[in-house]
Amino acid sequence: MEKIKLDQNKAPIYEALQRLREMRVVPFDVPGHKRGRGNPELAAFLGEQCVSIDVNSMKPLDNLCHPVSVIREAELLVADAFGAAHAFLMVGGTTSSVQSMVLSSCKRGDKIIMPRNVHRSVINALVLCGAVPAYVNPEVDRRLGISLGMQREQVAKAIAENPDAVAVLVNNPTYYGICSDLKAIVNMAHEAGMLCLVDEAHGTHFYFGENMPISAMAAGADMASVSMHKSGGSLTQSSLLLIGEHINPGHVRQIINLTQTTSGSYLLMSSLDISRRNLALRGKEVFAKVVEMADYAREEINAVGGYYAFGRELINGNSIFDFDPTKLSIHTRNIGLAGIEVYDILRDEYDIQIEFGDIGNILAYLSMGDRPQELERLVSALAEIRRRYQKDPSGLLSQEYIDPEVVASPQDAFYAEKKSIPLPESVGCVCSEFVMCYPPGIPILAPGERITQEILNFIEYAKVKGCSMTGPEDPDILRINVLV
Structure with a gap:
């Protein structure tokens, strides 16, 4: 039977908060600032519109720990928009989403196959549940000094050597935009009777943009953690956990409730609700513009000389199976500066804040809020930094990944x-x-x-x-x- 598409024009949490605001309810509940009246400095700083909807769970607004009405409807809309069997609104950031994903799949002593260049939240989850990592050490691009994706042969080898592992976890995409062959890895995991979990923190736009790398849900993954606040436009600390049809949502909810707050922020939840609606209705055109800006910036930065803004030309069909075209990753070592040095100069001398710099690269994170004139300013600043600060690159370290020797869990x-x-x-x-x-x-x-x-x-x-x-x-x- 064909699945009925839901009306993505709806935003049930946002709509319920609007109704509450119109009711002018007298609050004898928490939070203690009482719609901002008790803390006028906070209300002045954040705005009355904002603090008036910083409210506690109540029947008309549902409860994040056990949603039965507006939050449940919002989750169904997210699942529909992202092509998932079920979705959970997360208010503890994607760290909470990643940890819930791992804790739902692993218990003490279980093995989980993963790349070593995971976010700390993944290894934190292993500290919490006692699962043991079986690392697939990623290939490193010696020129750029960055970790690449998981090679198919390496994943197959790890599965053969650890047939008792319960899951394979994949970073997709990496911070730099590198994607693994996700569909092949999902198939390998499933053939071995293992789950496939995806840390998709940087891949919200894969679900809505055209000509993007495949999303975790489209590839058949069992669970995916998605940072809506990164490229999806929601407030910082709001995130999503998506699951496939073979995962028990009731069990996952119980796991989430072990660590996530019982006082879910309606500011964060409404931002997820509004942002999901925006992406479902306008995501295709939004991300087409982002890709256009990123492609233009890569071309202009590479014309400056010295820098290398890398892109789809790196694709090799395996360890770089695909590339996220929205990522403006720039190699800086050839001008004699570590990425972190360029990062600091951009902020301190040009009032430009980029996402991060490491020892060889910088990342300018582009999304729906960027404008071409700001990119022009970035390109001009990089050209000037090269002219003012360029030096001999010899002696700079090149590699950001070192294979670990694991002695204990x-x-x-x-x-x-x-x-x-x-x-x-x-x-x-x-x-x-x-x-x-x-x-x-x-x-x-x-x-x-x-x-x-x-x-x-x-x-x-x-x-x-x-x-x-x-x-x-x-x-x-x-x-x-x-x-x-």
Whole structure:
């Protein structure tokens, strides 16, 4: 029987909040600011329109923990728009979505196959549930110094070597826009009786744009975490968890409720509702313009010389199976500057804030809110930075990924007895915490991994260049916790 398409003009949470606002209900419930009256500075800063709908769950507004009315209807509309069997509105960011996805699929001792260049939220989920990673170490582009996608042969090898694994997790796309052969990986996982989970934080637009890489749901994946706040236009910290038809939504809801707040923000939920409607009705034209802007910017930046704004020409049919055309990723090392140095100069001297810089690249995140005149300003600034700051690139580190030696599971290492020692004395020890540059939040070291001199060299280099280092207990990152 053909599935009935839902009316994507609807926005049930937004509409319910509008009705509530018109009712002028007297609030003897939380939050205590009482529609902003109790905190006038907050109301002045955020606006009365905003604080007046910062409300608690009530019957007319449904409840995120157990939706039966307007939130349930909003979730059905999301599932319909994204081609999923079911969808969950997430108010703890895509970190919460990723963790719920992994916790729904794995329990203590289960193996999960994944690339090592995952976001910290994935390894955090392993700390929580006790599952054990079987890493597929990604191929690295030596010229750009970036991790690529998961090669089909490597995934097949990992499945053959770990037939008892319960799931395969894929990053798709990576921060830089690199996509794996998702459909092939889904098929391999399913043939082996495993689930396929996709961290699709940076791929909201795959569901709505034309000529985009395949989306997780279209590829037949079992679960996907989608950052609506990144390219989808919703408020920061709002996200989605999508599931396929063979996953039990009731079980997933129970897992979500283990960690997600019982006080779901209606600001975040209404932003998801409104943004889903916008994408369903106008997404195709919106993302066509984004791709057009990105293609124009790549051409202009490459004409400057020295920089390399890379794109679809990298596609090789395997480790770079496809490329996200909206991503404006730019290699900077040939002008003698680390990406993080260009990132800092753009912000401090040109008032341009880009998404991130690492040791060899920068990423300017383009989406529906960008305009051509701002891209012109970015291109001009990059040209001027090259003229003013270019130097000999010799001596710059090139690679942002180092194959880890895994000694213990993330959970065992995180909760084990540990001691704090100076960073230079830690070579050969087993790390019990995370060390990463943020963004992008991919761990350089994760709990259970052996510390090597190469890793320490990378950490010191990243610190010197100005990367924002996060993870360790020691805020100055002069010491590190290791297993006793």
